[in-house]
Amino acid sequence: MSSREQLTIATLNTRGTPLRGSQLADRYRAIGAYFDGSETAVVTFQEVHTYYHLRLLRTAMPSYAVSFQPSLAGPAGGVVTFVRRPAATRSYRRLPTGPGVPRWPRTKAHFKGVLLTRFDQVWIANTHLLANLDGDWSDASRFTPIHRAQLNALARVIASLEGPIVLCGDFNVARESTPYKEFLDRTGLVDAFGGECPPTFHAEYLGPGKSPHCIDFILTRGLEILTAEQILTDKLDLPQGPAYVSDHVGLCATTSAEGRQLE
Template sequence: MIVASLNTRGIPLRGSRLGERYAAIGAVFEASDVDVVNFQEVLTYYHLRQLVRAMPSYRFAGYRRSVAGPAGGLLTLSRTAIARTGYRSMPLPPKADAVGLPRLSRLKASLKGVLLTSLSGVTVANTHLLANFDGDWSDSNRYYRLHQGQLAVLGRAVAAIDGPTILSGDFNIARDSTLYDDFIRDTGLVDAFGADCPPTFHASYLHSNQTAHCIDFLLLSDPSISVEAAQLTFTEQLPMPGGPDYLTDHLGLQVTLAL
């Protein structure tokens, strides 16, 4: 089973050539052997239609409907049948966990969640946690307690799943942070990339004083799931009608698994 994960649209909407980018993303997966793709930041039903149209061989779509589009911006497309889907919302953060945070961050925190898609013999979980715009994941940072809370909700959602689980997405926490270490310790999940976690964000979209980190992960719940291959995708600019560019500000994850 080949599973992929990609945050599709961190690039500002204005001038992003969204239609071209989504068509190109779809073309990459259509030409691939990937069985299941977890997408993040599929924010509206327009985004959803663009991806579904560009990926006709992925006949099965998992998402939870909301007013504007897929809840949490989360979409899972599969070439094999989906048995059922579920969604767990992140609660509004307690005031103590949101002290000093921008008002927009506090609002966005409650719009995050985890999408659970059940396939034959395995559950694929897809998540996107709140962005840390400070680029600082130390325990003194203003985003730290909020991320702790979101990771706790995510851990409980995965723990409640009966059977093998594959969890991936844009966690927005750095691989070298205590947030990541504590989450792995508390959940017992295994990183499919092991200790090798190069940056998953294109440095060209950062300010000159910022550093790219590994913030996207693909994690496994069961020792019976073995990793045959793991690689980063969307690492280079790709051709589009308006000229070559990166298709998103994130790099993608792709893992070949034996269940």
């Protein structure tokens, strides 16, 4: 008999700005409380840079197990995936540094990668690409070559995986950019928001003349999208006053696989 099991997945870049006075511990407690009290089965986080960051989230999310690749300072690539029960498989792949950008951004590119977690027979891929410091996603942007190189490498990782996939994270490429469109064409992944996701970065954190874009995504293969929504869009009451829990907006999608028992 055909079964229809649902899987709810969320993603959030947790950094928050400015770095000074960012209320890190209070923000992470609020983030953890939000998800621990939800029905979300899988949460992918980005910019969890140290083991202190990780400990804050683990303490605030006791109903989850955590998947990450250890490194010297903290989770490799700053990417961490929380799941409602221990995952069967975990691996981490680094992304290339790519050409054409100044030394400092290129150095940071060494630390970018994708975390793969096998959960309920579904691959959960959690990634964070190099930040576009110029806010220019045109073909002429100096960041376009490195983003294309990283997305091409990410496409090869996706192609190597069999079965249903959910790819989440902060891509740092705009939805309307050429590298992003090429990536969708190459992988066949489907945007959970149907290409209509509003901006995922709070405008007040941008410089003068800059406009927010949709740069965070939930992409799927082999799964039906039932619902998709933005989450943690408003300021919360923190001890030092109302504040966003991150400079990014979170995304959440509920998926299903017909004729497949997710277990």
